[in-house]
Amino acid sequence: MSTTEVSPFSPPSGESQQPVVNDFSIQVATVNGSGSQTANNVLMRSIFQMGVPVSGKNMFPSNIQGLPTWFTIRASKHGYIGRKKEVDFLVAMNPETAREDVMSLDAGAAVVYDEPLKLNALRSDLHFYPVPFDKLVGPVCPEAKLRKLVRNMIYDGIVAWILSIELEEVHKALFRQFGKKKAKAAELNWGACQAGFDYASKTFVKTDPYRIERMNATGGKIIIEGNMAAALGCVFAGVTVVTWYPITPSSSLVEYLIGYLKRFRVDKETGKATYAVVQAEDELAAIGMVLGAAWAGARSVTSTAGPGISLMSEFVGLGYYAEIPAVIFDVQRVGPSTGLPTRTAQADILSTALLSHGDTKHPLLFPCSPEECFQMAIQAFDLAEQYQTPVFVMTDLDLGMNNWMADPFEYPTEPIRRGKVLTAEDLAKLGGFARYKDVDGDAVGYRTLPGTPHPNAAYFTRGSGHNEKAQYTEREDDYVNNMDRLARKFETIRAHVPRPEVDIRPSAQVGFVAFGTSHYGVEESRDQLRSEHALETSYLRLRAYPFTQELRDFIRRHERVYVIEQDRDAQLLQLIRMEFDPAEIAKLRSVRYYGGLPLDARTITDHVVLQEGL
Amino acid sequence: MSTTAAPPPKKVNRIGLEILSYKGSRTTLCAGCGHNAISERVVECFYDLGIQPWSVAKLSGIGCSSKTPAYFLGQSHGFNGVHGRMPALATGAMLANRTLLGIGVTGDGDTASIGLGQYMHLLRRNLPFIYIIENNGVYGLTKGQFSATADLGSVLKTGVINELPPFDCCALALQCGATFVARTFSGDKKQLTAILKAAIAHNGLSVIDVISPCTTFNDHEGSTKSYSYTKDHEEPLQELDFVPFYEDISAEVPEGEVMEVQMHDGSKLRIRNLHPDYDPTSKFAALQAIDEAGKSGEVLTGVYYVDTTRPTFMDMLNMTDAPLATLPVSQTRPPKSALDQVMEELR
Numbered sequence: 001m002s003t004t005e006v007s008p009f010s011p012p013s014g015e016s017q018q019p020v021v022n023d024f025s026i027q028v029a030t031v032n033g034s035g036s037q038t039a040n041n042v043l044m045r046s047i048f049q050m051g052v053p054v055s056g057k058n059m060f061p062s063n064i065q066g067l068p069t070w071f072t073i074r075a076s077k078h079g080y081i082g083r084k085k086e087v088d089f090l091v092a093m094n095p096e097t098a099r100e101d102v103m104s105l106d107a108g109a110a111v112v113y114d115e116p117l118k119l120n121a122l123r124s125d126l127h128f129y130p131v132p133f134d135k136l137v138g139p140v141c142p143e144a145k146l147r148k149l150v151r152n153m154i155y156d157g158i159v160a161w162i163l164s165i166e167l168e169e170v171h172k173a174l175f176r177q178f179g180k181k182k183a184k185a186a187e188l189n190w191g192a193c194q195a196g197f198d199y200a201s202k203t204f205v206k207t208d209p210y211r212i213e214r215m216n217a218t219g220g221k222i223i224i225e226g227n228m229a230a231a232l233g234c235v236f237a238g239v240t241v242v243t244w245y246p247i248t249p250s251s252s253l254v255e256y257l258i259g260y261l262k263r264f265r266v267d268k269e270t271g272k273a274t275y276a277v278v279q280a281e282d283e284l285a286a287i288g289m290v291l292g293a294a295w296a297g298a299r300s301v302t303s304t305a306g307p308g309i310s311l312m313s314e315f316v317g318l319g320y321y322a323e324i325p326a327v328i329f330d331v332q333r334v335g336p337s338t339g340l341p342t343r344t345a346q347a348d349i350l351s352t353a354l355l356s357h358g359d360t361k362h363p364l365l366f367p368c369s370p371e372e373c374f375q376m377a378i379q380a381f382d383l384a385e386q387y388q389t390p391v392f393v394m395t396d397l398d399l400g401m402n403n404w405m406a407d408p409f410e411y412p413t414e415p416i417r418r419g420k421v422l423t424a425e426d427l428a429k430l431g432g433f434a435r436y437k438d439v440d441g442d443a444v445g446y447r448t449l450p451g452t453p454h455p456n457a458a459y460f461t462r463g464s465g466h467n468e469k470a471q472y473t474e475r476e477d478d479y480v481n482n483m484d485r486l487a488r489k490f491e492t493i494r495a496h497v498p499r500p501e502v503d504i505r506p507s508a509q510v511g512f513v514a515f516g517t518s519h520y521g522v523e524e525s526r527d528q529l530r531s532e533h534a535l536e537t538s539y540l541r542l543r544a545y546p547f548t549q550e551l552r553d554f555i556r557r558h559e560r561v562y563v564i565e566q567d568r569d570a571q572l573l574q575l576i577r578m579e580f581d582p583a584e585i586a587k588l589r590s591v592r593y594y595g596g597l598p599l600d601a602r603t604i605t606d607h608v609v610l611q612e613g614l
Numbered sequence: 615m616s617t618t619a620a621p622p623p624k625k626v627n628r629i630g631l632e633i634l635s636y637k638g639s640r641t642t643l644c645a646g647c648g649h650n651a652i653s654e655r656v657v658e659c660f661y662d663l664g665i666q667p668w669s670v671a672k673l674s675g676i677g678c679s680s681k682t683p684a685y686f687l688g689q690s691h692g693f694n695g696v697h698g699r700m701p702a703l704a705t706g707a708m709l710a711n712r713t714l715l716g717i718g719v720t721g722d723g724d725t726a727s728i729g730l731g732q733y734m735h736l737l738r739r740n741l742p743f744i745y746i747i748e749n750n751g752v753y754g755l756t757k758g759q760f761s762a763t764a765d766l767g768s769v770l771k772t773g774v775i776n777e778l779p780p781f782d783c784c785a786l787a788l789q790c791g792a793t794f795v796a797r798t799f800s801g802d803k804k805q806l807t808a809i810l811k812a813a814i815a816h817n818g819l820s821v822i823d824v825i826s827p828c829t830t831f832n833d834h835e836g837s838t839k840s841y842s843y844t845k846d847h848e849e850p851l852q853e854l855d856f857v858p859f860y861e862d863i864s865a866e867v868p869e870g871e872v873m874e875v876q877m878h879d880g881s882k883l884r885i886r887n888l889h890p891d892y893d894p895t896s897k898f899a900a901l902q903a904i905d906e907a908g909k910s911g912e913v914l915t916g917v918y919y920v921d922t923t924r925p926t927f928m929d930m931l932n933m934t935d936a937p938l939a940t941l942p943v944s945q946t947r948p949p950k951s952a953l954d955q956v957m958e959e960l961r
Binding site: 220221222223224232235236237238239240241243260264265267270271272273274275276277278280281282284285286287288289290291292293294295296297298299300314315318322408409411412415416448449450451452453454455456457458459460461462463472 | 635666667668669671673683684688689690691692693694695696699701702703704705706707708709710711713714731732735931932933934935937938939940941943945946947948950952953954956957960961
C-alpha cells in the first residue's frame with residue numbers, strides 16, 4: 001500500500017466499495033477566526049439546493065481567534081438531521097488537530113488535507129486527497145492579507161469535485177451567502193472555489209465511495225438558526241420591550257430581533273420605533289426591566305443562558321408572587337463561568353422549573369425545531385399575559401446557533417391574547433376591583449395598568465404578603481389562600497400549555513420520553529433499534545412543563561419508559577418523579593448524555609441496548 | 615334635628631381634587647422618622663401642582679424608605695420591588711408607558727450598596743424619572759448597621775466607628791449623567807418642596823438625596839446623620855422658588871440676583887444664590903462644592919446641578935409618542951407579507 005507523497009491519492013484498503021450516496025457526514029476542521037464559517041455554510045447550502053436533506057453543526061471554542069473548530073455537515077437521504085458521531089469525510093485544515101482528527105476516523109473514510117501536513121503518512125486505510133492550498137491561493141488572491149480567508153473557499157471546490165456537488169449550486173450558494181453588497185468578495189471567493197475544483201479534476205482520481213446525487217427532498221424548505229426563528233416569533237408576537245445582556249449562545253437571538261424590529265417595526269410615517277430595546281448592565285437588570293415593563297403593560301422579553309438564569313432568580317420569584325408576565329428565553333449551554341460556554345446542554349431544566357426562593361414553579365416550553373422556536377415564542381407571550389406569570393422558553397445552543405432545515409413558518413392565525421386587563425370603562429361599570437381575587441374560578445385575577453384614567457384603577461404591587469385586594473398583610477390565612485390560589489393557577493396553566501407529540505406503537509412495551517433537540521437522536525435511534533434489534537418503541541416528545549395527562553397515559557401504557565436527556569443528573573426524570581405515583585416512577589429508566597455535543601442516535605441506542613440486555 | 619351651619623366648601627386643587635386623593639395609607643414607620651416628612655411633602659407637591667394621581671407610577675426597592683410609597687398617592691399604581699433593583703423596574707415601566715410620571719423612593723442601603731450598579735446605569739440613561747434617596751446612613755429594618763453613605767468617623771449606637779469613606783450619591787449622579795441633582799434635608803420643608811416640584815417639572819433623571827434622620831438607630835451624639843447634626847450643619851446653597859407653568863409669574867419678583875431655569879413643562883425654577891458665584895449648570899463647580907463641604911463637615915443643600923438640554927433615554931431610543939403598552943396590534947404585529955418576505959430570503 002503506497003502512502004508516498006508523490007502519489008496523487010492514497011488507495012483504500014480492501015477492495016472497491018459500493019458507492020455511498022447522500023448518507024454520510026463531512027467534517028471540516030479549521031482554526032477559529034479563519035473565515036471557514038462562510039465556506040462551510042456554502043457547502044451545506046449547495047447540498048441542500050441539490051434536494052438532499054442536510055444539517056450543519058458548528059463545534060466552536062470559546063475564543064475569537066486561534067483555537068480549533070469543527071463544522072460537521074450531515075447529508076441524509078432518510079432525513080436524519082441529528083448529529084452523526086462517525087466522520088466519513090474529513091477536511092483537515094488545522095495543523096494542530098489534524099493528526100488526532102485523522103487517527104479518530106473509521107477505516108475507509110476520506111481526507112482532504114493541506115499537503116504540507118503529510119497526513120497520508122499516518123494511516124493506510126483511508127482515502128487521502130492532498131491539496132497545496134498555499135500554492136493555489138496565491139494566483140486567485142493577489143492581496144496577501146485576504147489569503148487566510150479565501151483559502152477556505154478552495155476546499156469547497158475540492159469537495160464539490162470529489163463528492164459530485166454541482167458547481168452551479170455552489171456558485172448560487174456562494175453569491176447568496178455574500179449578498180449583493182459584497183459582490184467583489186463573492187467574485188474573489190468564487191475564483192478560489194473554481195481553482196480548487198480545477199485542481200481536483202486535473203489531479204485526483206476518486207477512490208472514496210461518497211457521493212451527493214440530486215434528490216427532491218428539500219423543496220420549499222428554508223435553512224434557519226433557532227435563534228433567528230425565535231427572534232421572528234417575538235416580532236410576530238408583537239413584542240414591545242426587549243432587554244438583554246450579551247451571553248453565548250443567546251446573544252444572536254436578540255441581535256436578530258433588533259434587526260427585524262428595525263426593519264418591520266419603525267412607523268413609516270413618523271420614523272419612530274414601536275419598541276424599545278435595552279442592553280442592560282447585567283441579567284438582574286434585564287429581568288427587572290422586563291418585569292417593570294410588563295407590569296406597566298408592555299409585551300416584554302429577555303433572552304439569556306444558564307448563568308443569566310441564575311442571576312434572574314430573585315426577580316423571577318417576585319414575578320411569580322406579584323403575578324407579572326414575562327417571557328424569558330434560555331438558550332442552554334454547558335456549565336457555569338468559563339465552563340463550556342460554546343457547547344450544548346439541557347441542564348437548566350430542573351433549576352429553571354423551580355427558579356427562585358420560596359415555593360415557586362414556572363411554565364417551561366420546549367421547542368425542538370426552528371418552527372417551534374417561532375410558534376412557542378408567540379405562545380409564550382400569550383401564556384405569560386393570560387396567566388400573569390414568567391414563562392421560560394428552553395432552547396439550547398444546538399438549536400439556537402446551528403443551521404436547520406425547516407418548513408417555512410405559518411403566519412399566526414390566532415389573535416394576540418393579552419389576558420385579563422381592566423380598562424377605565426370596565427372600572428366605571430364595576431366601581432372597583434380586587435387584584436388577586438379569583439373571580440372566574442380559574443385562579444387568575446384581573447389587573448389594571450399604571451396610567452389607567454380612573455381613581456380606582458391603582459393597586460400596590462409587592463411580593464408574597466398581600467391579600468386579594470393587594471393590601472399588605474402578614475396574616476396566616478391570607479398567605480395560605482394566596483399560595484393555594486397560585487397552585488390552582490398552575491393547574492389552569494397545565495390545561496393550556498402545548499401538548500406533547502405522541503407516537504404510540506401498539507406492540508411496543510418500551511417508551512421513550514424526550515424534549516427539545518434530543519428529538520433527532522431519539523427518532524434515529526428508534527429506527528436503529530427496530531432494524532438492528534427488532535425493538536419497537538413508542539415515543540412521547542414533551543413540549544412543555546407542567547406535564548399533561550398524555551405523559552401519565554404514556555407511562556401507564558408502557559412497561560419501561562426511557563427518559564432521554566442532555567444532562568448528568570436526570571433532571572427531566574426528577575421533575576417527572578415530583579408529580580407521579582410510585583408505580584409510574586418505577587417504570588422510568590434514564591438515558592443521559594452530557595458531553596457538550598448534540599446528542600447522537602448511537603449514544604442512545606447503545607444505552608438502551610445495554611439496559612434492555614439486547 | 616339640630617340645625618348646623620353648612621360645612622365650608624371643600625378645598626380642591628386646580629384639577630378639582632381634594633388633598634385626600636393624594637394621601638396614602640397610614641405610615642408604619644417610627645414616630646419622628648424623617649421619611650414621614652418626605653411623604654408629606656410628596657402629597658403636598660402633587661396636590662399643589664394638580665397632577666392626576668392615576669398618571670403617576672411610584673416604585674421602590676426594599677428598606678424603610680421603600681415602604682413609603684404606600685403612604686402617599688394612594689390612587690397611583692405602586693410597586694415595591696426587590697432590594698437595590700428599583701432602577702430596573704422603573705426603566706421597564708417608563709419604557710412601557712412614557713406618558714407616566716415616575717417617582718421612585720429608595721434608601722442609602724438600596725442605592726449605595728446593593729443597588730449601586732443599577733443606580734449608576736440609571737444615571738447614565740437619563741431616564742425621565744424622579745429618584746429620591748431617603749438617606750439616613752444606616753439600615754433600619756435590620757436594626758442599625760452602617761450603610762455606605764455613613765460618614766467617616768460616624769459612630770453607631772453600639773459604639774462602632776465607621777472607618778470607610780462614604781459614597782456621595784450626588785457626586786455619583788453628577789459623574790454618571792443625571793440632569794437634575796439636589797441634596798436637601800427632610801426637616802427643611804420649604805427647600806424640599808421647591809426641589810420636589812422642580813423635579814416633577816424636569817424632563818430627565820432627577821436625583822434628590824434627602825438627609826432623613828433615623829430617630830431609632832442613628833439620631834444620637836456622634837452620628838453625622840442625626841436630626842440635630844443636620845440642622846446645625848445645614849448650609850443652603852441657594853434660596854429656591856418654584857413657579858409652576860400655570861401661574862402668573864409677574865406677581866412675585868424676588869429680591870437680589872436671581873437665576874431662572876426654564877423647565878420642560880414651562881415652569882420656572884428661580885435660584886437666588888447664597889454662595890456667590892455658584893453655578894448650578896457647572897458639574898465641576900458642583901463636585902468641588904460637594905468635596906469642600908465633605909471636608910468641612912457641612913451639609914450643603916440645594917440644587918447642585920441642572921441641565922435641561924441633554925436628551926432623555928426615550929429620545930435616544932427614538933420611541934413613538936404613544937405608550938408601547940397599549941399600541942394596537944396593527945402597529946405591533948407586522949403583516950403576513952413581512953413574514954413571507956423573510957421566508958423567501960431563507961429558501
